[in-house]
Amino acid sequence: MSTSTDPLIDPYATSRETTEGRVFSVTGGDWDSLVTEIGATKEERVVVNMGPQHPSTHGVLRLVLELEGESVTELRAGIGYLHTGIEKNAEYRSWTQGVTFVTRMDYLAPLFNEAAYCLGVEKLLGITDDVTERASAIRVLMMEFNRISSHMVALGTGALELGALSPMIFCFREREKVLDVFEMISGLRMNMAYIRPGGVAQDLPPNALAKIRETVKELRRDFKDNDKLLIGNTIWMKRTEDVGYLDLAGCTTLGVTGPVLRATGMPWDLRKLQPYSGYENYNFDVVTADTCDVYGRFLIRMSELEQSLRIIEQCVDKLEKLEGQPVMVADKKIAWPSQLALGGDGLGNSLDHIREIMGTSMESLIHHFKLVTEGFRVPAGQIYEAVESPRGEIGVHLVSDGGTRPYRLHFREPSFNNLQSTSAMCEGSLIADVVAAVASIDPVMGGVDR
């Protein structure tokens, strides 16, 4: 194959001068010379680009595989195809607007991004203890529902990539039910910006708890369909057992957290060990496996669904008792002044609130205007706050210079760190196992690239 860059002597790109400039006629390469060239080298080494446009790489992940036959000798992951500059953008928005940005990072677990960010802002403000019990319980409820919907995508697409179609149908059926709950509570199915610094955007709608109880019952019944399809399934076991091996030492040095770490037998779950939002008051088990492989991670995700349902049930009981408690801190200099209301055309501004600021109270108008356009000030300093997302530890490092905007906002994304372990899991294995290993890490590229 010719490597010349000069078009004048390139046999595959002849050119001629015209009045408009030089015109090139590009023709195909000479496959004969390419084949001869490969045959002349001693080693048979093929480098294949898997992705970024590949259905089984979980979005725009690019894997550069060096192959010897079907075996992978070297694997490198290329990322950055979904880099959106969210961290930079947030430096030009107020602290409250930041929620709307960070919710779009890991788009399958938006509530965990919001929760980590808001807990961080509250820590910087020093109001962690002022967040009401009801607001914390709603946060936990939403996060656990989100864990279910995220695991449903992980399991469904993971199974799909290994050729099992039916689990995908079931998983997305269950996920729809969870998204319906999100829509009922926050008005949105994804990227809700529901958790806000100081509490949550609005209280639960009437009859929400009854609907949630109903959904929990349905989910518990329908999860069994997936259990029956996959647990103990011979084909599934052959594709996942002893595949994508990564032990505890590998996980700690590579900074891998979440189900991949728990599949090594390490019961590391921040909800238990470094509780936030009142997780210490809920009964649930940390699920582990000791196989260090794809099957173990799959079993952990399946069992975590039931644990999440347990927490949700306790949340519902708690919320019933806390009926009437506010869902935002009492400090009017932090709480968003506007209240949302459900109108004929969906969720929007509350007419009562508009009547008050436009017709009754000039001071309310000034307060609303200042807080919404300018935002509140956050005392200078830096903090790190971590929560247990479906993929592992999602941490936020916030730096404030005392202004109304973040000075620096950085997310320690579990997908980003976990994805580094792909090489350790896959080198020496077959190409087909690469797909299984990547699916078991469950990276979300929106979170990896931010």
Next chain:
Amino acid sequence: MSGMFGSQGSGDTSGFGGLVRVSVSEGSSERPYGGYFDEVADDLERAYPDFADAIEKVVVDRGELTLHVKREKLLEVALILRDKLLFEMSLGVNGVHYPAEVGRELHAVIHLLSMTHNRRIRLEISVPDSDPHMPSLVEVWAGSNWNEREVFDMFGIIFDGHPGLTRILMPDDWRGHPQRKDYPLGGIPVEYKGATVPPPSERRSYR
């Protein structure tokens, strides 16, 4: 002291006030630090004789411990933290750009986690913009690899000893380091209902 909305001599008579802006303490915190922080500092001092020379200052703020480490001593401190104090996991490196701190403009912030003791600490290393070099920690925690590439990509800090320090999020031929404060955000004005909304970086900023 300034009012809630930070007005200074502007005649803001709205009555808002009360939030006192505390500037970040530049000096070291005084002992006792509280919690497990004293134990961590004692253990490190015992295990590492050069402690006083390597640690510029110890800051405890909002229940978090920050050790400011000189870059020349970072590798030694990191190895002792991993092997003797059992901080097995590094949660990555993050950069912060402080253009106003002349001579130490670029900061690298490393969060460490000890799973054995269930403890967290933070290391902070500052390097001048004119000589943005610091040692790589990939040898100590292999997971620092991508994180250091990201900090290099976004801030231009060069991690000496890194096995392959290339850009990771931005294209290979990108110029500049986007997360630095002097790097523009970009954006164009948008016309909406006859008025023009400037790009976010040119809107009024409230300091």
